[in-house]
Amino acid sequence: MxxxxxxxxxxxxxxxxxxxxxxxxxxxxxxxxxxxxxxxxxxxxxxxxxxxxxxxxxxxxxxxxxxxxxxxxxxxxxxxxxxxxxxxxxxxxxxxxxxxxxxxxxxxxxxxxxxxxxxxxxxxxxxxxxxxxxxxxxxxxxxxxxxxxxxYPSVRPIPKIGSKQKIILSVGRFDGNRKGKRQDVLVDAFKKMKLKNWRLILAGGVLETDSKYVASLTRQAKGCPISIDANCSFAKLTAYYQAASLFWHAQGFGTDIINHPQNTEHFGISAVEAMTAGAIPLVFNGGGLPEIVDEATGYTWDTIADLESKTKTAIYRLNDKAFINRIVLKSHQFSKGVFDAKFVSLLG
Missing domain, CATH: 3.40.50 (Rossmann fold)
Incomplete structure (x- = not known):
């Protein structure tokens, strides 16, 4: 065949x-x-x-x-x-x-x-x-x-190794336009919140054509506990997922979703990966992200003020084991086994 x-x-x-x-x-x-x-x-x-x-x-x-x-x-x-x-x-x-x-x-x-x-x-x-x-x-x-x-895409589970740290993680390609993952919005939000002893880590792939955007983000984050890791290794990305307590996702923010739906997050693999590792997701309320995250398994947000408020609420729930377990369980809906079974059924 x-x-x-x-x-x-x-x-x-x-x-x-x-x-x-x-x-x-x-x-x-x-x-x-x-x-x-x-x-x-x-x-x-x-x-x-x-x-x-x-x-x-x-x-x-x-x-x-x-x-x-x-x-x-x-x-x-x-x-x-x-x-x-x-x-x-x-x-x-x-x-x-x-x-x-x-x-x-x-x-x-x-x-x-x-x-x-x-x-x-x-x-x-x-x-x-x-x-x-x-x-x-x-x-x-x-x-x-x-x-x-x-x-739905098959999402790899992240092995749970080590303890969670005061880290907010965002994963996505560094794309220097308003149709991208909007890391610039997250940097501004984190700087404004001034969370004591917390770090923001931005990780993802970058093409040479978008190197200026990464340089701009680096200048924007200067003086703050913000790490920008472009084209990081698979092992390093896995370690970030394992250590992160919260996960932020901003694609679609500031976009005319009705007329330009292609500029939103169409699904959100990185959000599911973070959930498999037990991170609390806080994702923009648009595109395919609300299919992954609901009020029982994390938070969706519409404005920066909304993101800031719900982030503070999520921090208070870091020791809510039932909540974290629901998040991990929801991620199982996007497993390789589910993906394989549905795809194979099409082959006839």
Whole structure:
């Protein structure tokens, strides 16, 4: 059996690439000969190094990228030999001719002409449209006139080692625009709160094009107990999760969510990772984040004042074991076992 997995953005190593990598892992475990359609021969190694996915037999098909952007005949000649094709959409719909064609949306695209006749023609060969959250699904179904299904990402549990410290953690790519994780907002909030003996740690990946944003954050945080760790190792990130008592997430703050839903957090893998380690999540009340966190398992916030107030409340609840246990239990809804079972059911 042969399977192909496509993403246009392997080099960013973001949520969509993690999701696609986990799909490759499932297929590999079930005996498929899996190929990643990527221009870089190092894609498998990069996925394993960043996400510890554990791909053992998956290979890279560099030639596939050119063929996937070729003529319809070229696409048919190439893709018809695959038993399963998994395509992470960048907003476009591909012509796929595999025996089982799966189209995945990480982003709630809006206003991209999703319902045009050509896309509707292409969708006839798609067996399942998959979204990463109910939030994404609502927008995709409306934009593309489809009935998609939600399969939440598989989130790795963080081993509970050591004791919690007075650390607030935020994890996410350093993206220097208002569509990013908004670390700048969190730095300002932390400086204003002046929490005694507490530290804020900002960790995440950064591309060279966003290095100026990291430099700006460093200047903004100067003189405060704030650490900025760009492109930190997997081991170091795990240690941060294990030590953090609170977790902050601000993506979507200051965004027109109705007209620009793509600028919010579409799911929130890092929030779930923090919850598996027993950190109390305080996340912006928008996008897919409220599907992860509710009043029984953390806090959602709408304004900076709201974040500050609920952070102080969360600090008072750090020794509430029942509360912490509910948080950890909620994270189990996004386990690899749940993800695998739902995905395998689509293969037929």
């Amino acid at each position: 042969k399977a192909g997995v496509y993403s246009l953005y392997w080099d960013t190593l973001g949520g969509g690439e993690y999701y696609a990598g986990m799909v490759a892992k499932i297929l590999e475990e079930r005996g498929y000969k899996v190929e990643l359609f990527s221009p870089s021969r190092n894609t498998v190694d990069s996925l394993n190094r960043r996400f510890k996915i554990g791909l053992n037999h998956t290979t890279v098909n560099q030639r596939a990228i050119k063929l996937m952007h070729g003529s319809i005949l070229a696409k048919w000649l190439f893709t018809s030999h695959y038993d399963v094709l998994f395509f992470v959409s960048d907003g476009s719909i591909p012509f796929l001719f595999g025996k089982k064609n799966l189209l995945h949306f990480q982003v709630p695209f809006k206003g991209v002409g999703g319902g045009n006749w050509l896309n509707q023609l292409k969708l006839r060969s798609i067996h399942h449209v998959i979204c990463n959250s109910e939030f994404t699904k609502r927008h995709i179904d409306e934009e593309y006139n489809v009935k998609s299904q939600v399969i």
